[in-house]
Amino acid sequence: MQQPLAYLPQADPDTMQYHQAMKEPDKAQFIEAIVHEVNTHTERKHWSLIPKDQVPEGVKVLSAIWKMKRKRDIRTGKIRKWKAHLNVHGGQQVQGVNYWETYGPVVTWFAIRLLLILSLLNNWSTRRIDLVSAYPQTLIECNLFMALPARIAMKDGNSKTHVLRLE
Numbered sequence: 001m002q003q004p005l006a007y008l009p010q011a012d013p014d015t016m017q018y019h020q021a022m023k024e025p026d027k028a029q030f031i032e033a034i035v036h037e038v039n040t041h042t043e044r045k046h047w048s049l050i051p052k053d054q055v056p057e058g059v060k061v062l063s064a065i066w067k068m069k070r071k072r073d074i075r076t077g078k079i080r081k082w083k084a085h086l087n088v089h090g091g092q093q094v095q096g097v098n099y100w101e102t103y104g105p106v107v108t109w110f111a112i113r114l115l116l117i118l119s120l121l122n123n124w125s126t127r128r129i130d131l132v133s134a135y136p137q138t139l140i141e142c143n144l145f146m147a148l149p150a151r152i153a154m155k156d157g158n159s160k161t162h163v164l165r166l167e
Contacts (some may be wrong), residue, residue: 143165
């Protein structure tokens, strides 16, 4: 007799890669999200576009990957926004060469509930904030270069001639 599965993982139909998003009926909204993501990083000076021949010899140019996501209203289930995140393709960095530590501060639901209860008991006001582009707000202590994703061109270069120096 087979044991029943306690947990059967399912793929989230609202999270996908670039090639999948470009086959969806809401492709235009994903393209707008890509433009927004690129503009945000450019405005905040998270990178600079440099010619490929300016990458120091022996330094690996990391490939990029898009993660696309539909964000839904929790009450109605309707799509409220489309997000695009440009990431370094996983597993390419080497500890001690182009990164030294990883740290991602997280909070538990227990801590959130505790703070909300304390604020209620003490009559404190509460607010919700959304940190836009929070993950690249750290200092980079080495030269990191990322390839421009295919089919993405910037006003001063494209993926055949230029790379991004992460700052």
